[in-house]
Each structure stands twice: as C-alpha cells, then as structure tokens.
Amino acid sequence: MNYPWPEPGTPLNEVATPMPVIDEARLAANIARVQAYCDQHGKAFRPHIKTHKIAAVAHQQVEAGAVGLNCQKVTEAEVFADAGFEDILITYNILGAAKLARLKALNARVAKLAVVADSKTTVAGLAATFDADKPLTVLIECDTGAKRCGVQTPEAAVALAENIAAAPGLRFGGIMTYPATGGAEQVEAFMSKTMALLAEKGIDCPVRSSGGSPDLFFAHLVPSATEHRAGTYVYNDRSMVRAGHCTNDDLAMHILATVVSRPAPDRAVLDSGSKALTSDLLGFSDYGSIAGYEGAKVVSLSEEHAVVDTSACTTPFPEIGAQVKVVPNHTCVVTNLFDRMVFHKDGLVTRVENVDARGTVW
Amino acid sequence: MNYPWPEPGTPLNEVATPMPVIDEARLAANIARVQAYCDQHGKAFRPHIKTHKIAAVAHQQVEAGAVGLNCQKVTEAEVFADAGFEDILITYNILGAAKLARLKALNARVAKLAVVADSKTTVAGLAATFDADKPLTVLIECDTGAKRCGVQTPEAAVALAENIAAAPGLRFGGIMTYPATGGAEQVEAFMSKTMALLAEKGIDCPVRSSGGSPDLFFAHLVPSATEHRAGTYVYNDRSMVRAGHCTNDDLAMHILATVVSRPAPDRAVLDSGSKALTSDLLGFSDYGSIAGYEGAKVVSLSEEHAVVDTSACTTPFPEIGAQVKVVPNHTCVVTNLFDRMVFHKDGLVTRVENVDARGTVW
Structure with a gap:
C-alpha cells in the first residue's frame, strides 16, 4: 500500500x-528465554512461523539456536526457503496434485524438508509423487488429546509407519503431536508406546516432536520427545498470560x-x-x-x-x-x-x- | 503469490x-434484486464495498443503478477512486494529520467525496484541513440504536451541523445512521426530528442515509431516508439467511x-x-x-x-x-x-x- x-x-x-507494533526488547527476551529452556532440557526447538510470518524474525530464532522452522502450508514453506532456511517441517497433510507438485519442487531445493501424514490416503499421495532420487521425510501426526488431526492409537501409528517405510520415495522420520494443554503424561504415554512398538518391528523413530505454546514449559515432562515446536511465545498475547506462560x-x-x-x-x-x-x-x-x-x-x-x-x-x-x-x-x-x-x-x-x-x- | x-x-x-468462490449468477441476481427494491421505493442505493473490495464488482453495482460507493477508510476510498469511481462516502471519523492529508488529496480528485463525523473533535480536524477552494462534504453520524458511533440526540446533531456549516472548508451534507436490526421506527423518528430542528435553523439536510444489510428490505419503512447503504447483500452469508433476508x-x-x-x-x-x-x-x-x-x-x-x-x-x-x-x-x-x-x-x-x-x- x-x-x-x-x-x-x-x-x-x-x-x-x-x-x-512489536517491542524489540521483549521479542529478543522471549526468543532467548524459550531457547534457554529447551537447551537446558536437551530438546531441539523448532519455532512455528505462523505467529510472525517474517523471515527476519525467523533468522533471529535460528541465530538463537533453533534447529529449524515449522510451517503449516507448502506456500508458507516456500517463502522461508526463499529466505534461505534449510530445515523446514510442514505439519500438515498435503493432498492434491497441485500442492504435491509444489512440494516436490520444494523438496528438491531444501536440504531438510519433512511433512506429516495421518492417513493412508495422504501417504499414498506422497508415495506416488516422490522417488528414491530425492526422497521426502514423513512424520506421523498423532492425536494425543487435542482432537484435531492425528492417528488415534500407537498401533495405528505403527501401521502407517510401515506404509511410509515401504514407499521408495519416502523416509519415515518419526512422530509428531500437537497436545492439548497440560497433556504431558498423555503425550509421553503415546510416544513411548509407539516407539516400543516400532522397535519391535525394527523401525527407527529418530524424531519425536511435541508442540504448543501454552504448555511450552512442560515440554521437559515428555522425556521421549526430542524436539518441541511453538509459535505464540515469540510475541505472546492475552491468552498466554492467562495460561501462566x-x-x-x-x-x-x-x-x-x-x-x-x-x-x-x-x-x-x-x-x-x-x-x-x-x-x-x-x-x-x-x-x-x-x-x-x-x-x-x-x-x-x-x-x-x-x-x-x-x-x-x-x-x-x-x-x-x-x-x-x-x-x-x-x-x-x-x-x-x-x-x-x-x-x-x-x-x-x-x-x-x-x-x-x-x-x-x- | x-x-x-x-x-x-x-x-x-x-x-x-x-x-x-463466487457464483456469477447469484451475484448478478443479488445486485439486481436489491437495486430493484431501492428503485421501486425511490431510494438511492449506495453499496458498501467492504464485502467484496473488488473494483470490477463495484462497477457491476454502479452499472445496475447504484448512486455511488460507501467506503470505511481513506485508503479504501483511494483504491476505488483509482478505479474511476466519482461518488464515494466514507462513513468514518477521519482523525490525525497523516489521514487528513490523504483525505485532502483524495477530495481534490474525486468529484463527489463525503465523510461523516460525530464529534466536535473530528469536525475541528476536518475544518483545519479543508478550505473553500475545494470544500469537503460532511454528514453527521447518528446513533439510532446500534450503540456504535454517532451523536445520541437530534439536538446534538443540529449543534454539530452548525459547527460544520460555520467552517469555510466544509459543507454540511446531511445525516447518516447504521441502525440496529429492525429499528426502522427509531431511525425515522431520529431523522424526522433532526430535519425539523435543522429546518428551524434554516439548515438544509439534503442526504439522509440509512444502512445495513440484514434489515435492507425494511428501508422503505424510513420515509425520511433518501438513500440506503448495504454491503453483505452482494454475496450473502449464513447470518443473512438466518435474518430472513x-x-x-x-x-x-x-x-x-x-x-x-x-x-x-x-x-x-x-x-x-x-x-x-x-x-x-x-x-x-x-x-x-x-x-x-x-x-x-x-x-x-x-x-x-x-x-x-x-x-x-x-x-x-x-x-x-x-x-x-x-x-x-x-x-x-x-x-x-x-x-x-x-x-x-x-x-x-x-x-x-x-x-x-x-x-x-x-
């Protein structure tokens, strides 16, 4: 304009x-505080860009120690790939020919790209799009109480992991959840059970990604998680004050x-x-x-x-x-x-x- | 993108x-139906562009017989002025040096531009910005039950009209209201009383503008109104079905x-x-x-x-x-x-x- x-x-x-209007001092302090918490507890931190949608702020987060970024849409990830980010997780079921074609092009130019899936339909679409030359990493989204997307049981997660592992163009990357507030025990139970079942099948589960800002400082109560994702913490808002964050x-x-x-x-x-x-x-x-x-x-x-x-x-x-x-x-x-x-x-x-x-x- | x-x-x-996605046939029928209603009842119709924000759709509305457009912000009005529209009413209190400067530039290039005011503060800002070379038309916003903006009584409307009439750079254009649903009687009472009081002072009140989509088809129950403004009718939505529109x-x-x-x-x-x-x-x-x-x-x-x-x-x-x-x-x-x-x-x-x-x- x-x-x-x-x-x-x-x-x-x-x-x-x-x-x-964004207060620079508070922004920097919010980034530092959450990164320090994750560092202290040995969790990788992957900020969700949905809150700021600004490449310069994402650079501040990665410079502070974030392992990479979390996006929700292919076109969002494209914006951050254009800005030079090399490790992006898209926590969304990507469906349909147009988006799958764009995802394939993105995977060809981003060093570490991953998506999630929670159904055989989503996995089938990904499997038909990607090939062994440049495979795509796929995590399984698990519903640990938020009642949004996600497989409902560890057994369903394992069945889907076998689907992914069997596709030449896909790599099974692990499991991901967006928990309901205060659901640390539920998340840990789902993750540890899934890991045990996968181990029985000889399937490695390198990444266990938990998420959410309101319960961010409970992330250490999920020992099985290797990383945490959060967005809102970067600016904070009235709901975050109410949540005690x-x-x-x-x-x-x-x-x-x-x-x-x-x-x-x-x-x-x-x-x-x-x-x-x-x-x-x-x-x-x-x-x-x-x-x-x-x-x-x-x-x-x-x-x-x-x-x-x-x-x-x-x-x-x-x-x-x-x-x-x-x-x-x-x-x-x-x-x-x-x-x-x-x-x-x-x-x-x-x-x-x-x-x-x-x-x-x- | x-x-x-x-x-x-x-x-x-x-x-x-x-x-x-917008259905062309229904869009055209909605435009025609409301214009025909206003034509039938002798009301000028001024669509609010907030619902579509698209110049091509505004052209369809004006080609069907709309007298001009209703915008809410200076920058919105600029977009439609750029698209060739020559009669724009901005139903907003414009305050602050930056916006007043932009409003003055807009008034210099639009044949018929008008704004509303509901306070002496707003009128004073407008009066200090505009001059007799190219005066700005100002309507008074009246609160007829919506409990948003607007002067609270016909007497307050008249006092403000005298303020406007006394400013060399302003022209008193009339009165405007955004009524609560079903408030036709309240709108008519406010308008007719204000017109009578203005007449006693020898102040002409050429435009009496009522507004709102849910009660659009009650506009004829306000005989004092010369025009009606509405936005949502062009696409309609779930709330408009519920309202019986x-x-x-x-x-x-x-x-x-x-x-x-x-x-x-x-x-x-x-x-x-x-x-x-x-x-x-x-x-x-x-x-x-x-x-x-x-x-x-x-x-x-x-x-x-x-x-x-x-x-x-x-x-x-x-x-x-x-x-x-x-x-x-x-x-x-x-x-x-x-x-x-x-x-x-x-x-x-x-x-x-x-x-x-x-x-x-x-």
Missing part, C-alpha cells in the same frame, strides 16, 4: 493506526489504536476492529484488553470499529484522537491481517518488516 | 483449496475446502481454518455450515484447520481428499483474508479477481 511508513526513529505516537511484561505485540468516537460517557470506539484484532475469543468474553486501562472492556467488534465499555474502567479513558495499545487475545491471527508491521524500541520505530508469508493459504 | 491460478473454464473441483439459493460465496483428515468416525478436518473463515460467530455456536451436509457442525477452528463433528450429519460425510463448500457465517471478513478470489458459473471458472482493497486498514 502506498502509505508513508514510519522511518526508524519515528515516535510510536506518530504511527498511523490501527497497527500492530508469561506476564504482561512479556507481551511483545500490541495493536496501536486511536479513539475515534466517545458517543456516550461509558462508551469509547477504537479504530481497531475485527480487521485488526480478529474475532478470536479463545475463551475470553471480550476482544482484547487495553494496556493501562484496567476494567475497560472491548465488548464488540465490527470490521473497522471496536466498541469499549468504559463503565468499569479504573482510570479515566482517553478522549477522541488519543492512542491506546490493545493486547490481542491471539497474536497469530492478527499477523495474518497486515501486510507490514512496525517494530520499536524505547518508544521509537526501529524497522518496518514485510509480513512475508501473510495470506499463504495453500 | 506465485500460484497456478485457474484459467477460465477450469472445473471448480480443480481449484486448490481453501478458496472463496435471503435463502440458501442466494448465497453467492462459498469457501471451497478439502477434507484433509478423518481421524475418528465422527470427526472430519477441513483445510479452511480461521485464516479462511475467520472466527466470527455472529451469534452462531459454530463456524459455518457445509452445503449438502445438514447437521455437520464446524465445532472449532485453528488457523489452518476446521474440525467438523459429523455425528449428527444426515448424509455420509466425504472422505479425505474430497472437496466441500462451506457457507461462512460472515462473508465480509472472509474477503479481507484473500488476495485474489475465484468466480464461476455452472461449475466452471469465469475469472479470478484481485481483492483490490484487501488490507486497507487505515
């Missing part, structure tokens, strides 16, 4: 709203918004609507909190307006034209709405980054 | 998913999705997550319906997955790799997620349109 993006050094209050001082993303109307004494309207915050509730009854204005409640969103009930706000709420900082319920979905994003340190703009993988839906 | 977009004539089942046969937008996992007998997972559907509930308890699969319930979304509970589905649910068509709860927010969109007729692709104003947040 043809817009006067702020130069480095611009004060944040001169940035046109609504705009997500972090405090308000670890929130790297805020959405800068302007008060555009004060139609009634107990009502303020911000320019951060669902096009800026999304309508993700994640169990909350309102659409974000407002830094410094305890009790102010974002009660409804339309595309370009957020209606704030200020009746229980402990501080006089700002007047028309003033800026506020909204803490989003869910940071990852905000990122997908903006083409570019503003970074800052000590109240001054440091850089404006393209959200490189925004809109990569396939 | 570097992706093999479908050529005209491609069967829909070859389009990579997730992808919103249309039937399933008037749904022009579906989200084409693929079944990527069938982890359990009563669970299917689609590739249309919150990055394709958004998490807008609009009062529903689930995230869309699936055409032809009554009872299938989209119980949860993550960014790239939609989990479907198939236990109450009256038809056997499709297996992995099959395509389904999801009816979104809210069409406008879906549009903002995609850079391009596929149109079709009788199951064959007709065109692929850029979503020209996607991501115009300012």
